Amino acid sequence: MLKLIPVSLADANAFVAEHHRHHKPVRGHKFSLGCEQDGALVGVAIVGRPVSRYLDDGRTLEVNRLCTTGERNACSFLYGAAARAAKALGYRKIITYTLDTEPGVSLRAAGWSCAGIAGGKRWTGVRCPKEDLYPAQMKLRYEKYL
Numbered sequence: 001m002l003k004l005i006p007v008s009l010a011d012a013n014a015f016v017a018e019h020h021r022h023h024k025p026v027r028g029h030k031f032s033l034g035c036e037q038d039g040a041l042v043g044v045a046i047v048g049r050p051v052s053r054y055l056d057d058g059r060t061l062e063v064n065r066l067c068t069t070g071e072r073n074a075c076s077f078l079y080g081a082a083a084r085a086a087k088a089l090g091y092r093k094i095i096t097y098t099l100d101t102e103p104g105v106s107l108r109a110a111g112w113s114c115a116g117i118a119g120g121k122r123w124t125g126v127r128c129p130k131e132d133l134y135p136a137q138m139k140l141r142y143e144k145y146l
Contacts, residue, residue, distance in 0.1 A: 002042070002077050007034035012044040012065070020067045030061060030089075033081050035074050043068035045078040047086065050095060061086045063096035075106035083110065087146035094146065100138040112144040 007015075012032040013025030029048040034041050046065040050056045063082050068074040079096070086094045097118055098104055104114060118141040 002035045002037055002071070002074060004077075004081050005034045005036055005041075007032045007041070007044055009046070011041075012046050015041060015044045016046070016065050016067045019069060020065065023065055023067075026064050029064065031085060033078060033085065035068075035071075035077055035081075037071055037074075042071040043074040043078050045082045047082050047094070055095065059090075059092040061091050061094045063094065066096070076109040079107055079110035079112060083112075083144050083146060092146055093143055095141060095143045097139045097141055100140055104140065104142060107142045110144075112142045115141045115143045117141075 009026075009029050009032055012029075012034065015034075016023065016025050026046055026048065029046050031047055033045045033047070035043045044065070044067055045063055047061050048064045050060050050062040051064070055062070061082075063079065066075060066078055066082075068078070083094050095115075096107070096112075098107070100117075107114075118139040
């Protein structure tokens with residue numbers, strides 16, 4: 001049975017560095033959660049301010065990283081726990097992003113809904129990289145009102 005545990009940012013980032021398929025650790029967070037099974041850490045969620053400045057209204061949080069070892073139901077367990085923690089802290093909404101190639105089943109199982117295609121494929125401004133961030137893939141935004 002999965003058990004919710006507190007996890008430091010350093011420990012959560014170490015787990016992400018070891019197990020995540022395509023993302024690196026994050027620089028900061030509001031809080032991190034972990035889940036363990038039989039005493040072993042099998043997943044982490046790192047929750048922080050929204051990356052998009054347009055969504056950073058002081059009442060919205062973003063699950064910046066969610067990573068598991070593939071344990072059954074660990075993703076939906078962590079998404080649900082992150083939403084409950086955000087609500088307990090007084091936030092109104094929590095969001096996250098997935099690649100369009102990911103099914104989003106865990107998010108829907110935790111009560112989240114798809115808000116549609118997200119931006120972020122191309123930067124504008126002076127720090128614009130030479131190549132698109134995700135040239136072949138779109139991102140979907142999921143959200144849950146608390």
